Amino acid sequence: xxxxxKFNKSPWVVHFNxxxxxxxxxxxxxxxxxxxxxxRFGILHVGNPKHADVLVVTGSVNHRNSRVLKNVYxxxxxxxxxxxxxxxxxxxxxxxxxxxxxxxxxxxxxVDVFVPGCPARxxxxxxxxxxxxQILEAKxxxxxxxxxxxxxxRTPTPVAAPAAQEKGASHA
Amino acid sequence: xxxxxxxxMVVLLVILAPLFGALLCGIDRRITARAQGRIGxxxxxxxxxxxxxxxxxxxxxxRVQIVYAYLxxxxxxxxxxxxxxxxxSLMFLFVFAFSTLSLVLGGMCVRSPYSRxxxxxxxxxxxxxxxxxxxxxxxxxxxxxxxxxxxxPMTAAKPMLLSLPLLFIGFLVVLAIKMQKSPFxxxxxxxxxxxxxxxxxxxYSGPYLAILEIAHxxxxxxxxFFIVLFWSSPVWVGIxxxxxxxxxxxxxxxxxxxxxxxxxxxxMWTGALILAVTNVLWLYWASK
Ligand code: SF4
Numbered sequence: 472x473x474x475x476x477k478f479n480k481s482p483w484v485v486h487f488n489x490x491x492x493x494x495x496x497x498x499x500x501x502x503x504x505x506x507x508x509x510x511r512f513g514i515l516h517v518g519n520p521k522h523a524d525v526l527v528v529t530g531s532v533n534h535r536n537s538r539v540l541k542n543v544y545x546x547x548x549x550x551x552x553x554x555x556x557x558x559x560x561x562x563x564x565x566x567x568x569x570x571x572x573x574x575x576x577x578x579x580x581x582v583d584v585f586v587p588g589c590p591a592r593x594x595x596x597x598x599x600x601x602x603x604x605q606i607l608e609a610k611x612x613x614x615x616x617x618x619x620x621x622x623x624x625r626t627p628t629p630v631a632a633p634a635a636q637e638k639g640a641s642h643a
Numbered sequence: 644x645x646x647x648x649x650x651x652m653v654v655l656l657v658i659l660a661p662l663f664g665a666l667l668c669g670i671d672r673r674i675t676a677r678a679q680g681r682i683g684x685x686x687x688x689x690x691x692x693x694x695x696x697x698x699x700x701x702x703x704x705x706r707v708q709i710v711y712a713y714l715x716x717x718x719x720x721x722x723x724x725x726x727x728x729x730x731x732s733l734m735f736l737f738v739f740a741f742s743t744l745s746l747v748l749g750g751m752c753v754r755s756p757y758s759r760x761x762x763x764x765x766x767x768x769x770x771x772x773x774x775x776x777x778x779x780x781x782x783x784x785x786x787x788x789x790x791x792x793x794x795x796p797m798t799a800a801k802p803m804l805l806s807l808p809l810l811f812i813g814f815l816v817v818l819a820i821k822m823q824k825s826p827f828x829x830x831x832x833x834x835x836x837x838x839x840x841x842x843x844x845x846x847y848s849g850p851y852l853a854i855l856e857i858a859h860x861x862x863x864x865x866x867x868f869f870i871v872l873f874w875s876s877p878v879w880v881g882i883x884x885x886x887x888x889x890x891x892x893x894x895x896x897x898x899x900x901x902x903x904x905x906x907x908x909x910x911m912w913t914g915a916l917i918l919a920v921t922n923v924l925w926l927y928w929a930s931k
Contacts, residue, residue, distance in 0.1 A: 477698065480691040505680040510672075513684050513691060519841045521702070521848035524695070548849045549700040611698060 478524065478550070478611060479604035481513040485523035487543050489576065491530025494590040495557035499527060502593045514600055520546040525603045526580075527596075531559040531566040532573040544580045550610035552583040552603040556596060561585045648728050660723055664860030665689040667867065667889060674893045693856050699849035704753050711749030712851050716858040718742035723865040726872075729794025732780045739865075743769060746855070750843040761842025767904045768827065771911035772817045775810075778919040782810045785926040793872065802874040804884070809922035811873055813915045815888060818866055820907075824896040827907055 488496055502509045503516060517523050520543045532540060544553065555576045558564035563574025576582050583606050586599035646652060669686040676683025685691070703709055722739040725731070743765065750762035780791065786806045787795035796803050804811055820827040844855055870888050871881035902910075 477691055477694045481688065481695045483692075508676070508681040508683075510676060510684050511682040513688050515692075517841070519845055521846065522841065522852060524699075548702045 478607040479601070481515070482524045482600060482604035482607060483515045483517045483522055484509075484525045484527055484600060485517055485520045485543070485547070486527045486529070487540060489528055489530040489532045489536050489540055489560070491557065491559055495529035495559070498590040498593055499529065499556060499596055502596055507593045507597060509597060509600075512597070512601060514597075514604075520544075521548065523547055524551055524607055525600055526551065526553045527556055527600065528553065528560050528576045529556045531563040531569070532576055532579055533569075533571045534573065535571075537573055537579045540576070540579050550607050552606045552610070553580055554584045554586060554599045554603045555582045556586050556599065557591050558587055558589045561587060564589060646727055646729075653724060656724065656727060657720060660720075660864040661857050661860040662690070663867070664863035665693065667863045668860065671889070671893050671896075674890070675897055678893075678897050689856070689860070693853050693860075696853035696856065697850050701850050702848045703851060704846055707752045708749050708846065709851055711745045711752065712847065712854045712858075714745035715742050715749065716854050716861070718745060719858045719861045719865070723861050723868070726793060726865055726868055729792060729797055732783055732791045732793045735793060736776055736780060740769065740773065742858070742862075746843060746858075750846075753846040755846050757842060757845045761845070764904050765843055767908060768820050771908050772820050772915075775813045775817050775911065775915050775919050778916075778923050779807070779810050779814055781923050782807045782919075782926060785923070785930055796872050797875045800876065802876055802880070804873040806926060807873070807922055809918040813919040813922075814870075815891070816911065816915050818870075818888060819892055819895060821862065821866055822892055824892050826895070826899040826902045828901060 486496070486499060501507060509516070520526070524547070526544060526547060528540065544551075553576065555561050559566060560576045563569075563572050566572045567574045573579065584599045584603045586595050588595055591599070666686065666689075668689040669684070672688060673683040673686055718738050719742045722735055722742055725735040725738060747762045747765050747769075750758045750765070753759075783793075783796065783803070784791055786803055787799060816827075819825075844852060847855055867885045867889065870885035871878065874881040874884050
């Protein structure tokens with residue numbers, strides 16, 4: 472099915488704010504503006520997880536909203552990818568030491584792409600979503616095991632090396 | 644312009660009409676993007692979106708919902724064929740209305756409050772625009788020598804637009820409603836401007852959403868053909884007329900903010916209805 476790469480032609484994004492400071496959210500919305508124009512890649516910003524292919528999460532996850540995050544993730548039909556926007560979503564960022572903070576989206580759901588930055592630049596965000604769109608295609612053709620948390624992490628350990636190499640798209 | 648009613652023609656129409664509708668949607672999105680100073684998606688984006696949706700995992704809440712999605716599509720195709728083959732206009736109207744009704748029922752049979760509100764609003768819209776369509780058919784009847792057949796205007800010497808100018812304006816408003824364009828997109832809406840999340844279609848996902856998308860493409864093609872009917876003696880004038888109308892819809896979509904459902908109701912039952920009734924009365928007295 473590689474000759475019809477249609478997933479990366481229209482990744483629909485749902486955006487979820489997991490107690491971010493709103494910096495990343497504003498930068499992500501800036502991607503929709505004429506300057507960056509997400510839509511020229513066929514990327515749509517939908518408000519409904521049931522229509523989405525890519526889940527963009529911002530903010531360090533806490534105990535309260537982790538349940539909601541899981542719920543949003545579960546409502547998305549396969550294949551789906553998760554993009555963690557900003558260092559908060561990747562590691563907890565400056566909130567990592569907070570008593571209520573879980574520190575990173577990957578504590579709750581499997582993450583496919585990490586986009587660093589505080590906040591991440593719109594260019595990096597578009598890059599991240601497009602990277603995710605390629606993973607969508609790979610997931611659909613069965614190259615990547617779906618939703619395996621340990622394999623797609625920021626530091627691929629030698630143990631998981633063959634699988635991690637196949638991923639190829641996980642970003643630190 | 645009379646289209647031969649052969650099985651081959653049916654197959655051709657069923658295959659080509661959604662592609663045409665998708666192209667119309669793609670052009671609309673591109674023009675919108677250019678109007679906002681963006682580059683915009685490829686013209687074939689609607690096709691890519693639909694293929695992607697078809698390849699996604701099927702997820703459903705209950706089977707009835709899916710039955711209604713299929714009914715919506717089937718009746719939309721039937722309505723389009725009735726129109727193109729110049730069949731009875733009242734039958735066409737009925738089938739077209741039932742197609743929309745299936746969509747409403749599909750939205751009603753799930754528990755999501757957004758879907759329910761969307762359905763209620765769609766019913767509100769139907770109540771708002773159906774009188775205009777019925778008056779339009781009466782106008783057809785009076786113009787075409789007391790015949791309800793849709794093939795009559797295709798052979799008429801005088802373009803219908805000249806006899807039905809006010810009804811045509813009324814129909815343009817209906818067009819905006821059916822295309823889910825901005826002052827009227829309260830039941831469900833297009834991508835960038837979300838209303839009540841996604842309204843009517845919120846609980847459809849993957850291939851089932853694709854069914855609704857394809858039905859929408861048929862609907863776009865149907866509306867385009869319908870406008871061509873207003874000036875079908877040299878058919879190219881009709882095609883230009885339809886293209887201009889669609890372009891006008893895009894402009895209106897970008898220029899207006901969304902209205903409330905009660906406002907739409909009032910507008911349709913006063914402004915648009917008065918236009919339509921005036922036109923029909925005028926035709927009636929002129930024919931006396
Ligand atoms: S990464 Fe920075 S900008 Fe983004 S949510 Fe965290 S603190 Fe805010």
